[in-house]
Amino acid sequence: MITRSDDYVEYCREAARNLRDVEDLALRGKNTGEITRRVNAGIVREVELRSDDDLVDIGCGDGTLLRLAQETGVASAIGLLATDEEVAVLRRSGLRVRQALTHGLSIADQSASVVVCNNVLLVVPRERIADSLREIVRIAKPDARVFLGEIPFVPGPPPEPEFGSIGETLAYFYKKHGPRATLGILRRIVDWKLTGKPMIIRSGASVSFYAEPSEFIAMVEQAGLKLVRHWPHDWPAGRYNYLFRKAAPTSAVSASEAI
Numbered sequence: 001m002i003t004r005s006d007d008y009v010e011y012c013r014e015a016a017r018n019l020r021d022v023e024d025l026a027l028r029g030k031n032t033g034e035i036t037r038r039v040n041a042g043i044v045r046e047v048e049l050r051s052d053d054d055l056v057d058i059g060c061g062d063g064t065l066l067r068l069a070q071e072t073g074v075a076s077a078i079g080l081l082a083t084d085e086e087v088a089v090l091r092r093s094g095l096r097v098r099q100a101l102t103h104g105l106s107i108a109d110q111s112a113s114v115v116v117c118n119n120v121l122l123v124v125p126r127e128r129i130a131d132s133l134r135e136i137v138r139i140a141k142p143d144a145r146v147f148l149g150e151i152p153f154v155p156g157p158p159p160e161p162e163f164g165s166i167g168e169t170l171a172y173f174y175k176k177h178g179p180r181a182t183l184g185i186l187r188r189i190v191d192w193k194l195t196g197k198p199m200i201i202r203s204g205a206s207v208s209f210y211a212e213p214s215e216f217i218a219m220v221e222q223a224g225l226k227l228v229r230h231w232p233h234d235w236p237a238g239r240y241n242y243l244f245r246k247a248a249p250t251s252a253v254s255a256s257e258a259i
């Protein structure tokens with residue numbers, strides 16, 4: 001029996017274990033390094049990254065944004081990843097990364113002048129979103145810029161079915177995804193057979209959280225940020241990018257002014 005799992009964290013772990021190219025840790029699919037560079041270069045522009053910034057990139061993928069920040073020159077840049085396996089890969093390339101999930105960020109209060117969380121909240125279970133937004137607000141310094149990107153406003157594709165036999169699996173993949181994907185799944189079946197590992201197909205395509213802009217903006221503002229602007233993401237379609245700001249501290253009113 002081949003089972004299916006939508007556990008995205010386990011999908012990340014498996015991707016890091018079977019990695020061929022560091023770029024694959026951005027989890028956009030094969031040969032998408034150029035798209036990852038373009039997306040993250042766009043984020044650098046949107047948050048207007050500066051040399052005095054302390055950047056936290058939640059779900060930093062293949063580390064592209066951290067590298068761009070190093071090139072720009074920032075005070076500090078740290079990336080968070082869902083699993084220790086991803087952390088081990090990026091540490092080998094000298095990046096400052098650690099393991100943490102969105103609802104429990106291992107970062108001190110008010111320590112980031114820029115917080116980025118791009119193409120991540122869509123894989124976080126909906127019941128964890130409010131806690132995740134609270135964590136983002138907690139680590140942001142007053143007046144911080146907060147970029148929350150690639151938030152879908154439509155549900156993801158329907159989940160892949162479970163299969164009773166290897167033949168059924170291969171026939172489905174051939175019909176739905178073509179010969180290349182079928183060859184990929186055949187390789188994995190052979191590996192599962194040889195190593196005795198459980199036969200689980202992990203999907204990276206499922207969407208756990210989506211919201212219309214009005215709903216998402218209300219959730220984030222409720223958590224304590226103010227919308228700067230939002231705009232449609234170019235690819236894939238069906239997503240929005242959002243730039244928020246945390247309120248700056250209001251200057252203390254002196255006793256004489258208050259009277």
Ligand SMILES: C[S@@+](CC[C@H](N)C(=O)[O-])C[C@H]1O[C@@H](n2cnc3c(N)ncnc32)[C@H](O)[C@@H]1O
Pocket residue numbers: 008009012025026027028036039040058059060061062064080081082083086100101102103117118119120123124
């Ligand atoms: C699709 S990649 C996005 C990479 C990068 N932000 C980009 O846009 O190029 C998703 C990233 O989110 C991380 N991730 C997955 N689930 C997460 C969770 N629950 N909390 C925090 N990070 C998570 C993964 O480790 C991975 O780095």
